[in-house]
Amino acid sequence: MAHKIIRNIKRVDPEIVRTLGELGVATVHEAQGRTGLMKSYMRPIYPTARAAGTALTVSSQPGDNLMIHAAMDVCQAGDILVVTTTSDSTDGMFGDLLGVSCQAHGVVGLIIDAGVRDTSELTAMDFPVWAKAVHAQGTVKSTGGSVNVAVVCAGAAVNPGDVIVADADGVVVVPRDQAAAVARAGAERVAKEEKTRERLRNRELGLDFYGLREKLKQLGVVYQDSE
Amino acid sequence: MAHKIIRNIKRVDPEIVRTLGELGVATVHEAQGRTGLMKSYMRPIYPTARAAGTALTVSSQPGDNLMIHAAMDVCQAGDILVVTTTSDSTDGMFGDLLGVSCQAHGVVGLIIDAGVRDTSELTAMDFPVWAKAVHAQGTVKSTGGSVNVAVVCAGAAVNPGDVIVADADGVVVVPRDQAAAVARAGAERVAKEEKTRERLRNRELGLDFYGLREKLKQLGVVYQDSE
Amino acid sequence: MAHKIIRNIKRVDPEIVRTLGELGVATVHEAQGRTGLMKSYMRPIYPTARAAGTALTVSSQPGDNLMIHAAMDVCQAGDILVVTTTSDSTDGMFGDLLGVSCQAHGVVGLIIDAGVRDTSELTAMDFPVWAKAVHAQGTVKSTGGSVNVAVVCAGAAVNPGDVIVADADGVVVVPRDQAAAVARAGAERVAKEEKTRERLRNRELGLDFYGLREKLKQLGVVYQDSE
Amino acid sequence: MAHKIIRNIKRVDPEIVRTLGELGVATVHEAQGRTGLMKSYMRPIYPTARAAGTALTVSSQPGDNLMIHAAMDVCQAGDILVVTTTSDSTDGMFGDLLGVSCQAHGVVGLIIDAGVRDTSELTAMDFPVWAKAVHAQGTVKSTGGSVNVAVVCAGAAVNPGDVIVADADGVVVVPRDQAAAVARAGAERVAKEEKTRERLRNRELGLDFYGLREKLKQLGVVYQDSE
């Protein structure tokens, strides 16, 4: 239960991370059996924010960003920072200086179950952030925590090295050992959806090609001509 | 209390719907005596979203979008989908495929007291959505519900065929039988407000031309020169 | 405890207000010892909103905007309206007409611990607003309140004439008698941060130049090579 | 859209109200097809609170209890007050004086989508209240509203004269014309549940006597001996 910083973690192959990022949050979430989503309060600081990377996890005391600085010591290009606090907080633990540091080391974004500040500067730098709150509230550097340990972030379990995919729809976690399979399943899903899209565009009904009319009947839903 | 799908409903005349849409939410709400507003948590997925249509109502089990598919079977061009769940949910019950289907049938937007996903795609398609949450969480198609029945959506009572007006300020419901009167009252209000705007621009005070100085006096509010 | 309108208040020198506005919320908050921030639920109605002014405070009954009209009677160019209600409310107490009136008198923005409406129009006019909610809900003009008295707005104490700085990160209050000192401290902070930014850009670590490695050791945080 | 007070409404037969009250909220809700529940934020002010009555509805301006006083003018013994505000509020619109008045006229309880105060006194009087908040915040008597009109209370549509059943589990509305049928269906449900309770007490499994093992298989849920 002591605080620790793990220097080396296994990371998913960058090619797979790239594929998962292209698939986007909704597709990845479906492709892995509707699991791994963070809560819907995690919102991007600008609407076009989009990122995928390997999780560099941080567990901090609320109101204290010491361990984010510690995380920069063991990060790698392609990582995405995943910051949690040991209890609920909306303090602005991360600002544009840490954003500069992240970009200097190739860290591709921030997922923080707390607050963020300097959002205009971070937006101008195109450093994507998903956070619970935008808040200028400053933090101290006084209390120990851990880097690259298992955490729960916004309701989702995250292990270091897992893939994180984030876009306008939110944030999803792909466990390291499922990443390749999910990437394949997602690609298949996209192909299938393209055909569905075409049929819907031609005014076919989901009710028909998903075979739902029978379902409605079984469930006892009745059609009635008027009120 | 059985689940049902009503095929035919009475709808407000499209010309009146168009007028109400042009008036916008705040004006319509005032014109009908400050009634009919949905709760303020209903937010558009993009800032320029704006829509007006006749309500095609859906009552669903939370986490289940079967009845949205059923609604597409009885929709008409000019309708706006109004989706409610039988208990609180933020699941992403609607995505870009359903958006494509809506646009193919002339449905002009979505009001959903739950979640929505594929928001980038829906924004790119200019399909306007007002929702309680943006969430990628997928849903099943297993449980019956109803289409074109009376519902409560985000605190407002909605009957099928009522007019829904939605813009950056939120969502308002106009009961079917009041639509024509509200459209007239709203137009008068706009004309009057234009004059007020002009006077305010010329630095006149609302205190003076609304006659509020006397009111302040009656209420015992006193002026004091300094602290 | 009677309701009152104070006509004349002391205001901070406009040059200091301008400086504080340029520093921005996060810097000002840090420069005054991490105090004075409003709660994070206060959000701008458009992302580029930015304002600084002297507080013209209003205490209103919820759902009643009579006292906002009263405030226009004693405002001065360079003021920023700070509106609070005597209990929680999200009603849209302020719309584009009041925005026109504010701009006609040189009031530079609105901070409201309640709702705002006509947000498209206010955005088009570039009248910046920070609010708890966007809501079209209309209000009455029936109950007394006060103007230019001490208020609590979104968790922060505000006295009339204090400086308010607001941007994408939120809203901060600078007490009147600290404004000059905070402006100076903020400017120094900005200079220092520019140097830090440069070092971080060159891949130096905060851990090193803030001297945090020793801190980690004292706190018993251990480095571990792998999981 | 004018404000009005309806003097006479149709009410459900007291015997049916009594039966529904004995069945309790959960049973009544199930007996009418899982409809009519208010949101879960409606909580009793003391754990043993329990009431059933015919709805005497009030629509008020937030922060204004004028119309509650007006409602006392048209109430009847056996009514239950149902108070809503035109926008969100937690003000304490009802206190022990109104509680005394209610008891003097035979009103059996209060359902209020806002705040209540004097909760110790109301508890001592055994006057049951379900509210969104306990708050001492006082209110004015300045703005018109309506009595005995259709309202939405805590997410549920209520018409005057409907039956309201409330207990530790929350509040449910039974539409006037369904009350007799729901009372019958509820009584049957109770009898059936007593048998189920006996079987469960004897360690039978719901999985078996609800026939859910087959369901699990169809859904592809697999049993596995160990992790």
Next chain:
Amino acid sequence: MAHKIIRNIKRVDPEIVRTLGELGVATVHEAQGRTGLMKSYMRPIYPTARAAGTALTVSSQPGDNLMIHAAMDVCQAGDILVVTTTSDSTDGMFGDLLGVSCQAHGVVGLIIDAGVRDTSELTAMDFPVWAKAVHAQGTVKSTGGSVNVAVVCAGAAVNPGDVIVADADGVVVVPRDQAAAVARAGAERVAKEEKTRERLRNRELGLDFYGLREKLKQLGVVYQDSE
């Protein structure tokens, strides 16, 4: 802006504090013109909790209870602890050990805009607490703060030495220099309410003896015989 501990503060006369405590929260709040209430989320940990005392204020870093210990150094019998954090937190900053310490020094209760723990023990000791949350989450003792400075607690401004009255209805603050006047006004209010209670018990209507029938007419509220 440095952190400080003020040893000596002016306190309201104990007799006045006692009177205000007997009046209770709702009466005191009304007697001082409906001001001074904390937000409704401040709830007692047991229903019979009731306290009145002079405010011993604490401003802490979230998740850090160092300054509560510091406050015990300057407390006096009859004080009530008022604890705030510099940003939102629900951590359990106070438990039964601090409760023992408070009782040893005559501190009569705790008002904390954060969390509390050991609530069973505190209840058994009859040490009354009003808090935002019950949470076992432990805290550190690492960061400076202040004692006996002006704070904002749950939306209300509190100065050291102000009177705090708390009961089942919430928490109200009486400014030091108004305490005597409020106590007098409250006593008058109680006498008057007793008469009102008697009239209501005799089935008189508030509508009549508050003269509200005329008001309803002026507001255009109409009586209607039936739906």
Next chain:
Amino acid sequence: MAHKIIRNIKRVDPEIVRTLGELGVATVHEAQGRTGLMKSYMRPIYPTARAAGTALTVSSQPGDNLMIHAAMDVCQAGDILVVTTTSDSTDGMFGDLLGVSCQAHGVVGLIIDAGVRDTSELTAMDFPVWAKAVHAQGTVKSTGGSVNVAVVCAGAAVNPGDVIVADADGVVVVPRDQAAAVARAGAERVAKEEKTRERLRNRELGLDFYGLREKLKQLGVVYQDSE
């Protein structure tokens, strides 16, 4: 990613579970380094509720209690049910019938990150429940899920067989392999706290015997005689 029911899991020794239960939530949480707490919204349905058991975990579709019935098939005496949903829900997934079934099989309580109903009956049976909401809302039995898999419940990671301790302060999880060590550390903590309690009772200050005066000095906190 398929749904599964694990029949056999490793469980912590009952004697250790009993010890942890006696220590209570706050002590256990501290004894394991301030980890493992669920969010503060998890509240007991009655104030004296207290339980400790080995986690029998359930992952369900929101609004669907099929998998709770499935869990009863693999439970053991001494287990505590831990129910999560795949997305946010407050539906009353558990009522007195399931409570009877639990007691028949020796299941000692319920931790549910959703709603519960029949709370009067469950209280009368002394079946302790910690829940996010009390809500009568009924559920279906239509969708697959899993039993005895790793879940996140109210922000805490829970593995099947972990120890759950719950009381008036909330709910804490002790990982299976740390249970014995935490029980020992907790017992030591209790002994030490008893001594501290005695010193505090004798009016000693935490400031002195925790050595915090030096800390305050280092942090630059200054004592000042008066305002």
